[in-house]
Amino acid sequence: MTDTTAPTPGRPLFQLSGFRFRSWSTIWPILLAAILMQLMLWPAREAARWLFKHQAGWFHHQVWAFVGLAELFQLAAGLAAILIMRRLLPQADPHLRWPPQRSYAGLALLIGVGMALVMLLADYWPQLLSRTPPQGGYEMTPIGIPGWLAVMFAAGPNEEIIFRGVLVGMLTVLVPGRVRLERFEVPLSGVIVGLLFGAAHYQSFFNDPLYQAVAQQLYAFVFGLIYVWLMERSRSLLAPMIAHGAGDLLEVAAVMLLSVAWA
Incomplete structure (x- = not known):
């Protein structure tokens, strides 16, 4: 958690504590986390893609419905992984509970607003500078608009269960350690999963401009890192779910509004 005490004289700006590299015993849990990440994300996404391709009528040809189905499959995979983890690694804490004390929901919502602004600027700065309608590929219809906003917010609970609940929960036990930068401190597992979280967006290098892919x-x-900090502070996944979902929803809402205003 974040250290709120006054800095100690001579205290280093950056510190890695409680960690010892033990070659294979350190590497294999990280490889396992990377494999589990793909097992929870890829089959669910491809199953939804197959259904959308072969039964598009079920979705009324709405892409957001395909995204929602993929999220539903991934959510099921994440919850199943937590059940298995509780049995095989009972000391791991997935933080899948209501906050026992302070929820940090308000702070999480403010952080989500800030994240939406960062993503909007990073993803669409050329269009923003030229006042060109950003092309997000969203169905701007009476059903498409609320559909996309719903699945964007649902990405928060879905991905936080997988990345922070399962992967951080597992690696906190298998690869112990703490990383501190000034007063901001998180478990080493949060840093590792943060890198995996970025790597999970690799498809942006094939679908988006290079500047956008790197920014993502x-x-x-x-x-x-912020999500895992919120999780530790609140001892629950609720706050990171709110921050994550609000950030995704608000960025898409802004893109929709700008595409209409600048059309």
Whole structure:
């Protein structure tokens, strides 16, 4: 958690504590986390893609419905992984509980607003400078607009269960250690999963401009650290879910508004 005490004279700006590199015993949990990440994300996404391709009528040809189905499959995979983790690694804490004391929900919402602004600027700065309608590929219809906003917010609970609940929970036990930068402190597992969280957005390098893909890697990593900080402070996944979901929802809402205003 964040250290709120006054800095000690001579205290280093950056510190890694409680960690010892033990070659294979350190590497294999990280490799396992990377494999589990793909097992929770890729099959669910591809199953939803297959259904959308072969039964597009079920979705009324709405892309947001495909995204929502993929999220539903991934949520199921994440919850199943937590059940398995509780059995095989009972000391791991997935933080899947209501906050026992302070929820940090208000702070999480403010952080989500800030994240939305960062993502909007990083993803669409050329369009913002030229006042060109940003092309997000969202269906601007009476059903498409609320559909996209709903699935964007749902990305928060879905991805936080997988990345912070399962992966950070597991690695906190298997790769112990703390990372501190000035007064900001998180578990080493949060840094590792932050890197994996950025890597999970690799497809942006194939689908988006290079500046946007690089920006997504950077802010996904930083946001991942903030999510795990919120999780530790509140001892629950609720706050990171709110920050994550609000950030995604508000960025898409801003893109929709700008695409209409500048059309």
